[in-house]
Amino acid sequence: MNRWDADHESTAETPDLAALAALLADRTRAAICIALLDGGTWTAGELAEYAGVAPSTATEHLNLLVSGGLLAEERQGRRRYVRLAGPHTAETLENLAGLAPYRQVRIRSLAEANHRRALHHARTCYDHIAGALGVAIAETMTERGLLAREYGLVLTTAGADWLAALGIPEAGYSPTHRAHVRTCLDWTSRRQHLSGAVGAALYRHALEHRWIVKAPASRILAVTESGRAAFRSQLGLPTEVLTPTPAVLPPRGP
Amino acid sequence: MNRWDADHESTAETPDLAALAALLADRTRAAICIALLDGGTWTAGELAEYAGVAPSTATEHLNLLVSGGLLAEERQGRRRYVRLAGPHTAETLENLAGLAPYRQVRIRSLAEANHRRALHHARTCYDHIAGALGVAIAETMTERGLLAREYGLVLTTAGADWLAALGIPEAGYSPTHRAHVRTCLDWTSRRQHLSGAVGAALYRHALEHRWIVKAPASRILAVTESGRAAFRSQLGLPTEVLTPTPAVLPPRGP
DNA sequence: CGGACGATTCGGTTCTCACCGAAGTGTTAT
């Protein structure tokens, strides 16, 4: 038995790492994936404009990304909506981005400079909060004993109580496939912010209670007035992460 | 203050996801990285032969991988030794491989078929145990209450006691930067095996006590006779993951 | 010192792929 046979059992399966990486190895496709890290659904045309390529080019890229399993699509009439395939995809992309080298990019306009500042301050990362606000939340929760670093990073009993007091029942962050608490390396600060099911539940809660609002077609988050009060009273977050960074001003006229 | 100035503050830094992915987007470079997932140190020539390319080609690939931060190198005389840059690199590669599509590869020889069987059975995954053996360890530990899925996957008190009874003190898996317990999606079985600091400590312990032995210049692990006894008495692992899978035999002569 | 050896540099070939524009398909709006 189990005798070698050139016809039978002459093939096997191997994960094709190069094929997956090739999907992300293009500037335009990488930009598309990073845009979709806001967790939203974009149309093909929006992504084409965002990436600065012709619609026909965007079509080709989306075909590759969808058939490669990185993106999920939905057709409605003449529109093509795409989003990331799932939380697992988003997490892997985040990890990869955390490992990637930095590249100098030119800032071309005042608007771009302000956009970048806002992104550094607070943004979505698929389904949780990133940026200075996200980092501050994770660190403050750890300091206050709501999260513990003892065995990895876990929610403490005090942390579960705190979530319940906010009105987030345990069912709100029950693990389907994802770990309750995960950390995600922040691009901008190179520090950890809160991810996983708890991070997602906290993000949903903050949105529902309008602690934060999300700008349309962008990853930017803004802390509302009531959000400032809530983050201060519930977590004691310092003022600097709750107030928007001052905008860059246009040069003085002559 | 903070006034826009075309000269000043006209550049910013962005993680270059595409550049990192481009490193892995080549078959040869991907093969090199996967080979190095055994956690070992290889010479340039060994990798060239393994990947089936000329030494000059291997040199170019290694230059890219090293300067991209994925590999660390060490020169000794006329030799060039390379290895993965660190545990974080290995984990990201594993995650990526778990997300990658499968590809059919031809099995060309009897030796290759047997090599593949052995890999499926038990192998190293950077610094911990993967394959059927690794999956069985993770699942049995969970069944026995040594690991709990409650908040992510964590070591229970019983688990810490069990490790201590084996002679693995808590210092042996103290977190430097890595989480104690992590899971890693197994390529071959698509199930989780144990990773993180605990996984690494367990692997080291098994090697030191010769429960397992590592084949030279390969990721293959073999369970020793004393290892079979230990895994059975300590964890109650079933026999099928402790005995090597029967080798494929050459075809009968005429 | 001279030869063997591991690794590197360089030139040249080949091939893949990202891109665009123009034309085409199907959907929604007037």
Place this chain on the structure above:
DNA sequence: ATAACACTTCGGTGAGAACCGAATCGTCCG
């Protein structure tokens, strides 16, 4: 119906990169 719209298909172009072989550099050994 006709027009505007979102997207797609296709052909052609240009840039980039993977590869090898030959020559070279530096190290180790006899």
